[in-house]
Amino acid sequence: MLHIKSAKYVADFRLWVAFDDGTAGEVNLEDKLVGPVFEPLKDKSLFAKVAVDPELETVVWPNGSDLAPEFLKELQNKQNQPLQKAYG
Secondary structure, three states: OOOEEEEEEEEOOEEEEEEOOOOEEEEEOHHHOOOOOOHHHHOHHHHOOOEEOOOOOOEEOOOOOEEOHHHHHHHHHHHHHHHHHHHO
């Protein structure tokens, strides 16, 4: 089972996320903030208050929003594929 070890706000709607499998990278959530629980996160001041829940080991926000580590990892992999192709 995948877990988040650390997460920090980068800018806009981007986070830097480190996973317990030793990987880390940036993930852009701008177009993923859809639905009642995620709409408030379009306020960058709230989005910037991201934290890692010590029990669930995933990213959470003060309004109760959270995202599964597997979702974040898959999104990170998809978003970084063009970089890997360009530099790989």
